[in-house]
Structure formats: structure tokens, C-alpha cells
Amino acid sequence: MPPPAQPPQQPQQPHSMPRECLSAQTGLVPWQRQQLCISFFNSPTHCTPTAIVPLLSPTAPAACLPMQHSRAHLICRAHNRFTPTIALWEHFVGPHLPQRFSSTATAPAQHVLDNGPTTTEVVANVQEDNGAQQSETEAQQTIEKPSAGSAPHVRKMTTVKGRWLPEKAQVSIAKNKVAKHTRQEESLTGPEKLLATAREAFAQSKEYKGVVVQPMVSTIAIKESSLPWCLDKTARDKSAMDLLDKEIERFYKYAMPKDYERIARQHVIQQVRNHVKQVSPKYDVQVFGSERNGVAFATSDIDFRLMQPSWVADPAIDRLPPAKNEQARRLKVLLNLFHRIFKTHKSYFLSTLRHARYPLITAQDCNSGLDVQIVLSNDTSMSTAMMKHYMDEIPYLCRLYYVVKTIFSIRGLSDVFRGGFGSYSIFMMLVASIKHAPHERQDAAGALLNFLRFYRDFDTTKYGISIDPVELFDKTQHPVVTKPVKEKLDNGTMKPLPPYMLCLRDPADETNDLGRKGIAIKHVQATFAHLHSQLVDDIKKNTRPSLLGPLVGPSYMLNYKPREKLQDYGRRLQLEEQKTLAAKAKAIRDADKKVESDYKPMAPSQASIHSVESAKPFQKEQQIPAI
Template structure:
């Protein structure tokens, strides 16, 4: 027999019907109250009997009032003509019940088992008294009623102004120097990037040489590149098998030319129809592709033993992260928009400014060993870092031909630009300043939604200023955030999620002082003792990465070397087979 589904409804003669009470409140305020549908509330705590009761209307003579034998004694009724009065009554009754429970559980209860005559609310513990007051007192708010919310109120919410509608304190904290996760380095130790540098090279020249050598040290070797390529192709092959309707492509540092030996592998999952779409996917498309991301998670977790720690992470775009079991490489599959424009932009920067990769490799490494590149914990990603460097270079007003000429002439631009970047961000007031890679490069943060006529004229001359003006709105919750306009997407703020900026800036200040002090001391030491061994200038900044990455790079190197050996053996076998066929063909002709 099929069970009928129906909603439960109280059949009591005095059941409380909310719809009846609301109807009486809003539509039938002048009609007599029907006490068949009114809820009676019993009294009362002895200590509170003398309190002033809210005035209620006397029921009409023809109303049916329950008798003394009623299960609930007739005492007091909710006045449905006044919702506020009804709520006050309910809260007072709740307060009576809580006070009765509190004093009934004491060691010296009254003979009647309830509250004694001398008991007071003030006799309770402060914590308990606070909880009772919070549960029973009416909730008040300064926020205007919905009908009173004017356009000015909405503008205040949009601009995030601190007002009585948004009275919150900013999430302030004190920035601290972040030490490397494996401890500080010893400047006197010999590092791979200092082996070929003569000891008599000191000061700015030595810093420049160490930056270039470090970039070559941290750059992926041919074996490591083979590992990256093999793992990327394997992930793409599996993704194509699990989601045949979607395409994949490598993006991020592996495709832009910024890859380090410790970089992760980023793979974009996209629909064929939206391959070149630079806009973020709509909600419907995002939900569809999220279902495919969940399918990939299930397949990689339960059907593929080559990958571990498979999980979906909360991000702007659906994102699947995992770890390659044999090499330990981090892999991310992201359903993002097209990033080819950003990649082309970075590749052009690398060509125009030859020292850019060297500076990026150093800054990225010193952040990474301190955990400041984790975007899920308030750090800054690779793309944000490269644009931070470019913002400083652009603000210097240098030309591409001039920079390349200095490099050819032996100029120490790698060291100079590194110190420029550290000095710029160590003294940047992010409370007041927003940055861009186009002129005027700096604008003041503001709290105004309106645009003046002068600003409109400026927007007409430089279109990026209109978007930068929107990005420069002060976030009163985190007014210290770095505001950096993305040149590939003018409405994208590259620092909006970097809530660890104050730690990042303090770390930059400390390391700038350490590098400058070590560089000057090396010059003084060289003038006193020419035979004294030189110390590494960048050891305090990136020295710990040598120990941190040594074991990991050895695994990646060995895995890639096996791949290269197999490819070399296959090529040699093919060459021998081709030579054998050629010999057989010559002998047949004879």
C-alpha cells in the first residue's frame, strides 16, 4: 500500500496558527481576536511577578476563554496587534525560564523548588548573566529598514565606507620577518652559485655575478625538463581519457618561460568552444566543468596509482591538485580562461629585459622557502611577482634599447634592478598607493565612488586609469593590501588575495638591509685582507634553498635521466635499423 505524504498539522483547539496571527497583525488589526488560535503562555517567576507587564487588550465578552480545567492555565495572551509587544513578552518569559533553571540548580534551593525570594540576577556568574541577557534581550540594530534604504545607502555599501551600517574594525596585524622553514644559511659556506666567482670580486659586481649564477643553478636542467614534459603529457593523456569532451593544455610558468626547477605543473581544462575565451566562464559553464573536475578527481584518486593527495581546492576557478608519486611534482588542473595573452606578454618582457628572469628566480626562491608564495595562505603567486618586478622597471622610465645596451656594455643591471625592487616595495605605502604598469604608474587609493570631470578627461586619454580608479577603492577590512593592476586584465587586482602582505613587506625590508650590509662589508674586508675568502651576498636570502631542494631535485633529475636514456637508446636503435636497410639496399643493387 502506498503511503500518502502530507504535512503534519496540530489538531488542538487552541493551536497557534502563525498565518492567523500575521493576518490579524497586518490585515485585520481592528477585528476582534479569535482566542481559538491564540497561544497562552504560563507565568511566572516569583521574583519577576512584580515587574511591569505590557498592556494588552481585554478580550471581548463573546470570546471563548478557556476554563480553569484547561491544560494550560489562563494567564496572559499574545497581543497580535503589536508584534513588538509580543516579542517582548516571549523574551521576558524565556528570561523567567532561564533564571528559574539557573537558581533551581544551586546548592540551597528554596522549599518550593524554584527561585528564592532573595535571589537576584546579579548573583549569577558574569558569564551566565551575559548568556541570559544575550538570549532574552531584544535585538537592536542601527541598520535602516528596507524601505528606508536609499541610493546613498547603497553607495556607502559599495564603496565599503566605515559607517554605522558597516561598523567593523580592520583586520590589522603587525608584520614580521619570516624566516626560512629549514633555518638560516651560513654566508661562509660554499654554494653552487659561488664556485666560479673569484674571491677578489666584491661589492655590486659580486652581487650581480651571484644573481646570474643563481638563476642558472635554479633553472631546470635537460633531465628535469624531460621530467616535466613526461608528467605533463601523462596527465593530459589521462584527462583526455576520463573527459573526452574537453581539451587540455599546459599553461603557467611552464609555458611562459618562467619555470624553475621547483615549479609545479599547471594544466588548463577547457571546452573546445571556449578555447580562446579571455572572460571568466559563466555560472552555468562553471557548474558543468566542475562536474568534470569531480570526475577527474574520482578517476585519479581511485583508478590511477601514479598520483596521490588528489583533492579539489576552493578557488576562483574549479581546481584539482595532486602529487606525482614518483617525482613529487605538484600538479594543478584548472578550468580557467585563456591565458595566452599573459604568456605572450611575459615572453616579450623576458626578451626585452634579459636580467628579468634572473631577478625573478631570486625573488621567487626567497619567497618560496619562507612559504610566501602560497596563494591559499595570503602569499603571492608567480604571475604577481613578475608583474611586481615589471612595475618597478616601468616606473624607472627606462627604454628597452637602453637596458639592452647597458647589458652589452657590461652594466651591472641585474644587481641594480634587484636593489631597486627591494627598495621600492620596502618603502611602499600600500595604505595610500595603488600601482599600474602604465603611466602614471602610481595613483592614490580613495574612498569615493563619484568621478569628477577632470578624472573623466584623464580616463579618455588613458583608458586603463578608469579601471585602476575602481581597483583603488579602499578596502576598510584590509586597507594595507597591495593593489597592482594586471596589464592583461585591467580589472584584475593581483594583490587582492595577498593578505600576508605586511609579513612580505617586512621580510623585504630585512633582506634588503642584510644584502646591502653584506655587500658593503665585503668591500671593506677586501680592502683590509685581500686573501680573505669572500662571503655569499645572497646566502641569507636564498641559501637555505640549496638544502631544501637538493633531495627533491635529485629525484626529478634521476627520473628525467631515465627518460633521456630511453629516448637516446630508441634513436640509436632507429639509426642502426636505417643503416642496416641502406646496406641491404646497396647489396641488392649490386
């Protein structure tokens, strides 16, 4: 079919066409509309109304569908001119394209925020077949849109990039919070890694570099001025050393067990005793360690010593480990307790059996959260007496011990099984520093400074420390070991300790080296150097809210939840005890009332009353004297 005649050329004007011209034309089947739009948009020039109108007619021939390029562009004279491109697209193509509403769209890096009603989605099925005409119902399929009354349900998904934030400032703040939280979580495992490095070097008889061990930090932060041992601004008109001494005293009062905590601890002690007696009635359970010595924290472990009454305390025997057959017999008893009580009883969890010089059971009480230890150890009465002697001799020793022990604990340096120092060793380290380097102030503040400086500068490779007598000795010439161990060292069957290990002679046992298990001594010395430098600087400035903050500050939030749980348990125990006592008192009162009612004299009858009244004149007559 020849192309239609070209109309006379007109000046080019902006192309437009009224919307009603397109919307009024109907009758095209879907394949004609699709072909019309494809041809229209493939054309390098815009379609003119003269080319559109024939195609909109239902009787338009097929040959007219491929639109011809026209150099002459007609102008639509309608008052509401509209671009034909947009008009054709909106009328024919747009309604038949698959669309996705916000109800099914996924936005990157977003959380699910909306819980509104879910809207359904029905998409028209547009078939691309060989020209077969679709049914009228298929042609009229549309997308069901959400109702105007309810907002569409938005599903915002979470991706690997995290939570979506609209502003850059919020993103920066969120990153800083995540980084801080990550550092706090890493601080909880940091000391373990450092101690593992020290143990590995010790096993290979190698040196290792001591580093500053940072304290474990709770994920919940608190201002330093809000610490319970921090002084008020009105009380800070003293010198820095006086403030430090006052803070040590306040920290000591804070760390000691409170009334409810003491009730809970005593209940756990009695509970363990009862359970052990049920399984092994021949054995006695004695409390020893910090609980017996009076230096226990609110959340300190409770140590029990399992022994028989026949085991008489003998200092000569207590220095040596028991014989092999005796060790096997005691271990059998301990295994029986472990499997019948601590591993199966509902009151305990995290129960383990550790094989050491003195085997022990460790477990945690479910209700209080306190850790308990059952040890097959020898008598420790000599050590207890020695600690009491030094606490009586040095008045500020006890409260200073609480500070120093906390310095070790919050840095993971007080676990003997991981290369740290135990409570008794820390206590004697403190006594040794006071004996060897007394401060002129003779108080806790001066002793704390001298303690950090003494072990910072002490040469552990050459000298050992003796408390009684107060002296330093050559540890290679005079090793602190038992006689059997010395024989093994002399004949080469046992390796000596690395030269960097601390040698501290136990005043209660001259053959006991209190530093032989402190593998982390290099980390301890590096940490003491850092803390001493910071404390001296804070004392010079005297502007810090708490001078003890860098030393023991994180302990408050680390122990907040455990102490809260312990206090709640002690409060419940006291209420239960009060209810029990009230019930007993009521039962006693009821029993007394019943006894009184049983022995109450009976009321006299009418006959007895009449006989008594009739006898009264006779009695009076008998009482009248004779004239």
C-alpha cells in the same frame, strides 16, 4: 644457663681472625648460621674468637647462640689476621643473599649497546620459616655466574632523559645539536603559523603586526662558500655590486632545469595529457603559467588548463568568471577527472580538489615528485604576451625574477591559498619596482636593491600601483575591481579589502588587482626591510662568501633531494628511450637485410655457364669486320 666466666681483661688490640679458622669450621645448618650473623651484627662490639669457636661447633647448644657482650677482647695471634665481621659475612651471609648481575641490571638513561650472549640467573631460595631445616640441595643452591670466556650481556635501557653520556662536554654538545635540529624543524612550520595569523586577522577585518619571516632551513647544513652560485676567491677582485650581479646570473643558471630535469618535466606533461584524453577526449589540455612563459624552476608546479576547442579566446570574456550553469558543467568534468584518474591512478598521490573561483585539481607525480594542477580557467594568452613583452624590454628581468621568486618561496610567502603571492603577481611586482624606481646601474644587482627598498617604504594604505601607465593612484577613489564588484561595494553588500592590502593593477587587465590575495603583505614588507638592511651591510663590508646567501641560500639544500630525484627519473627515461630507439633501429636493419636476401639474384647453373662459353666464339666471329 649462667653466662660463661669472664676471662682476664687484656689490653685492647685490633680484632682479627684467620680466614682458615672460619672456613675450616663446618656443620652448621643454615638457620644457625643466620642466627649467628644476626646476633653478631646486632652486637655493639665485635665478636671475639672465644665466642665464635663454640658457636661454630656442631654440638653447640642453642643457648649459646645469643652472643653475650664481653668487655674483655681476646687477640688472635695468627699471622694473617682478618676482621671477624668480614669473615662471618662472607662465609655465611653473602652467598645466600639474592644478587643481581649486570646482565639484568638497568642503568638509567642508556641505550641498548651490547648484543652479547644472554646469561641465565638462578637465585637461591632462602626461606624464612619457623626453624624447619632445609634440605641439603636447597642449602647448596648458588647463583650461576657467567662464564669467564664471554662478557656478560648488559641491557642498557633508554629513559625519558634520553641517551646517557659519560662526560659533561658531550652532554653539552648533544644538547646544542638537539636544539639546532629543533629550530630547523620549527622553521619548516614557522611561515604557516605566521600566515595563519594574517588570515585570521583578515577574516576579522583587523590589523596585524608584520614580522620578519625566516626562511625554511633543511636539517642538513652546508657551508655558504659551498653554494653552487658562489664565486671563487680568485674571481672576487671586483666591487661588491659587480659580485652581486654575477651571483644573480650564476643563481639563474643553477635554478633553471637541467637536461635530465627537462626530460622528466616533458614526460610528466605528456603523461597528464594522455590520461586526460582517455577520460575526456572532447577537452584539450594546455600548459600555461611558468612552464609556458619560460620562467619555470626545476621543481616548479606544472599548470594545465582544461578547455574545449569551442572556447575561443576573448579578452572581454576572460576577465569575468563563467556563468553558474557553465561553472557547474565544468566542475562536473573536473570531478570526473579527479575520481577516475588522479585519485585512483597509481602514478599520482596527494590528490585534492580545491573549490575556488576556478576549481582545480592538485596532485603529485610519484616518479618525479612534481606537482601538477588541472585548472578550469579562462585563456591567459594576454598575460603571457605581457610577460614576454617585459622580458624583451628588460634584459636582466628573467634572471632577477628567479632570485625574487626564491625569496618568497623558501619563506612560504608564494602560496596564494595561504595568503601569499603567486608567480604572476611576483613578476609584476618586480616590473613595477623597476618602472617606478629604476637604478642607475641598470642591472640585476641594482634592481634587486631597489625592489627591496621600494616595497619596504611603500605606503599600501593610501596608494595603488600602476605599471602602464607608470603612476601611483589613490586606491580608495579608484578601486581596481570589476563592475559587478564595484556595485556591491557601493550598495554595501560586500566588504572592502583591509586598507593595508597591496593594490597592484594588472597591465593585462585593468580590473584585476594582483595584490587582493596577498594577505601577508605586512610580513613581506617587514622581511624586505630586514633583507635590505643586511644586504646593504654585506655590500659595504664585501667579506661574505655569498651576498645572496641570506636571501636564497637555504634553497639549495631544500631542493637538493627533490632535484636529485627528478634528475634520476630523467636519466632513467633517457636510458629507456635509448633502449627503445636501439631496438627499433635493430628491427629496421633486420628488415632491410631480409628484403635484400629475398631479392638477391640466384647463382647461374652449370648448364647455363656451358652454353654461354660455347656461344662466345660465335659472338667473336660475328664481330670480325668483313675484308
